[in-house]
Amino acid sequence: MAEERTVPVPSAWMALSGRYGRAVARACDIGMALVVMVATWYYDAEYDLLLGWLMALCLLARRRYPGTVMAVVLALSAVQLALHDVPEEPLASAPASYDAAVLFAMLSVVHHSRTTWLPYLAGAAVLLVTAAGTVGMPPLGIEPFADLETLPIFWGLTLTVWLTAFALHTRRLYAESQAARAWHAERDQEQRVRLAAARERAEIARELHDVVAHSLAVMILQADGAESVLRKSPDMAESALKTIAATGRDAIDDMHRIVRVLREGNPDSADSGPPRRLITLDEIKVVAERARAAGLTVDVSVEVGEGRLSPAEEMTAFRIVQECLTNVLRHAGAGAGVDIRLHEEQGTLLISVVDDGAGTLAGRGVGGRSGGNGLVGMRERAELAGGGFEAGPRLGSGWYVRASIPTRTK
Numbered sequence: 001m002a003e004e005r006t007v008p009v010p011s012a013w014m015a016l017s018g019r020y021g022r023a024v025a026r027a028c029d030i031g032m033a034l035v036v037m038v039a040t041w042y043y044d045a046e047y048d049l050l051l052g053w054l055m056a057l058c059l060l061a062r063r064r065y066p067g068t069v070m071a072v073v074l075a076l077s078a079v080q081l082a083l084h085d086v087p088e089e090p091l092a093s094a095p096a097s098y099d100a101a102v103l104f105a106m107l108s109v110v111h112h113s114r115t116t117w118l119p120y121l122a123g124a125a126v127l128l129v130t131a132a133g134t135v136g137m138p139p140l141g142i143e144p145f146a147d148l149e150t151l152p153i154f155w156g157l158t159l160t161v162w163l164t165a166f167a168l169h170t171r172r173l174y175a176e177s178q179a180a181r182a183w184h185a186e187r188d189q190e191q192r193v194r195l196a197a198a199r200e201r202a203e204i205a206r207e208l209h210d211v212v213a214h215s216l217a218v219m220i221l222q223a224d225g226a227e228s229v230l231r232k233s234p235d236m237a238e239s240a241l242k243t244i245a246a247t248g249r250d251a252i253d254d255m256h257r258i259v260r261v262l263r264e265g266n267p268d269s270a271d272s273g274p275p276r277r278l279i280t281l282d283e284i285k286v287v288a289e290r291a292r293a294a295g296l297t298v299d300v301s302v303e304v305g306e307g308r309l310s311p312a313e314e315m316t317a318f319r320i321v322q323e324c325l326t327n328v329l330r331h332a333g334a335g336a337g338v339d340i341r342l343h344e345e346q347g348t349l350l351i352s353v354v355d356d357g358a359g360t361l362a363g364r365g366v367g368g369r370s371g372g373n374g375l376v377g378m379r380e381r382a383e384l385a386g387g388g389f390e391a392g393p394r395l396g397s398g399w400y401v402r403a404s405i406p407t408r409t410k
Helices: 018-042 048-059 066-084 097-112 118-135 148-229 234-264 283-293 311-332 373-384
Strands: 297-303 337-344 348-355 388-393 399-406
Touching: 018 048, 018 097, 048 066, 048 097, 066 097, 066 118, 097 118, 097 148, 118 148, 148 234, 148 283, 148 373, 234 283, 283 297, 283 311, 283 337, 311 337, 311 348, 311 373, 311 399, 373 388, 373 399
Parallel strands: 297 337
Antiparallel strands: 337 348, 348 399, 388 399
16 A cells, blocks of 8 residues: 555644635725725815725725735726816825725735736836826826835835735745645545445455356356265266365355455454465366366366465466366356466467367357356456456357466566
């Protein structure tokens, strides 16, 4: 199992969401607007109240439309400067404390804008407007409203607000990225768990099918044969009953192992009972002998170098051969001939199982060839081992199965 990584999550104050988060955000917006509104009471020029309240009302939409709010507030500031320079009597005060709306609007752009360049543009715009108001722009008729010595103060305040907003913006993006990573990690973990469960179910289904289907096929044919020769040949009936008993015991052992996997998750642990029966290619001769006892004519040839396959790959090869014999017993019945060949060729174990169908046309045997769970299970086993699989009816009578499994390189 892959090592689990702990994904950091944002702190609680950065993770406000739902109605509480919206309430806190709305309270901040209203608070900023009230600060600007209250600031207008200290000025008595004709348009101070109007300009200040318009700026304050714009701040209520600063989260949803930060760029638009910034543009409107800057435009109102330009109007303020123009009204301040009226020759007869200033119609607006400049600078004024309600100009804090400009800083609030800039903070909103830096903190809430999703556009990369807009925060820098907002900061530059405030610096330029501050410089224009402090130094003046004679071609436009704008006279300076403060001494040049105050420009560093205004710029310092602007840069402080901008950097603070940028730090909050960076922190918010970091928190969002960590939350997204945590969400994706959780989804990925859930997906891995589902895939692991699906693979485990498929493996258990294959094991159950192979064990139960083969054992029952052998036992049924042996029982039918024992019944037919019980009075004529007691010795043959006794041999069939012994084969039934041996097959049943092996099936029970395999079933116990599968149940331990389902119940405990580790069939080979020290406290899980008897050790697991190791299945090797030698077991092919055992199932072939039982198939002969059930009435099949089986020819087996196994030419595989020792240690060329892992235990899991040997089990895969055995289960494929076992399922082939099961299909022949079920669909062709007693009297069919089966040729089993396992040999290495260019680093690959080739498995070939061919039957003659007891002389019956392919696909018309007892029960027909459904191509169901047995073929699906064999294909899955071969592909999991990194090999290939094909099966189908032969021309005339019978069926063929071919599988390949890569072998170990020396």
